Amino acid sequence: MASKKELRQLAIEREQQRRNQQRAEACPISHVDFEAMVDHVSDYLVDHGHSHDFAVTAAFLKDHRLPVESTLSFLTERRIKDDWDVLVSGDAHGFFGSSSDRLVRMPLEESELNDLLDWVDAEIQRSGCDHTHRLTRTWLTEHGHPTTRSLGALMALGGFCDCEVAMNIETDGIYPRNNSESGRDGNPN
Numbered sequence: 001m002a003s004k005k006e007l008r009q010l011a012i013e014r015e016q017q018r019r020n021q022q023r024a025e026a027c028p029i030s031h032v033d034f035e036a037m038v039d040h041v042s043d044y045l046v047d048h049g050h051s052h053d054f055a056v057t058a059a060f061l062k063d064h065r066l067p068v069e070s071t072l073s074f075l076t077e078r079r080i081k082d083d084w085d086v087l088v089s090g091d092a093h094g095f096f097g098s099s100s101d102r103l104v105r106m107p108l109e110e111s112e113l114n115d116l117l118d119w120v121d122a123e124i125q126r127s128g129c130d131h132t133h134r135l136t137r138t139w140l141t142e143h144g145h146p147t148t149r150s151l152g153a154l155m156a157l158g159g160f161c162d163c164e165v166a167m168n169i170e171t172d173g174i175y176p177r178n179n180s181e182s183g184r185d186g187n188p189n
């Protein structure tokens with residue numbers, strides 16, 4: 001028989017699954033469409049900047065024959081108020097749950113990201129940050145990674161320039177740890 005503690009843990013996990021499912025069901029578009037939407041908005045904003053509205057998000061929905069009004073309502077009800085918020089706070093993982101290999105949106109593998117962070121950190125020590133993504137961009141391009149997509153993902157994690165990439169990005173919150181602690185909520189009660 002399962003102990004009281006195990007039963008309680010199981011109940012917590014079921015409740016989390018139920019909440020994830022409820023949030024996913026409340027979303028007017030599918031998980032796949034949602035991810036494609038965020039990727040598109042992210043790519044566009046990294047390359048073209050943004051105005052404080054939903055122009056890019058709405059255009060994507062319209063182009064893909066997805067419901068515009070209800071999707072924008074879904075977003076605004078969750079405090080996502082414009083395209084910029086979609087890039088910074090619109091990660092599909094937050095609405096549909098984490099995947100087997102990611103807790104948040106990140107095109108780079110863990111070892112790649114570690115190499116990037118180490119290199120950018122070292123370069124900043126030598127020459128400082130000019131508060132652009134000059135160094136991050138250089139590394140991504142030289143190593144053949146999707147530059148725009150990766151920059152958007154780094155921005156969503158607080159990396160708005162090279163020094164912030166080095167300072168704010170932690171691999172722990174990005175890649176799931178496949179040991180027993182990943183399933184625990186860490187709550188002592």
Ligand SMILES: [Zn+2]
Pocket residue numbers: 129130131132161162163164
């Ligand atoms: Zn900086």
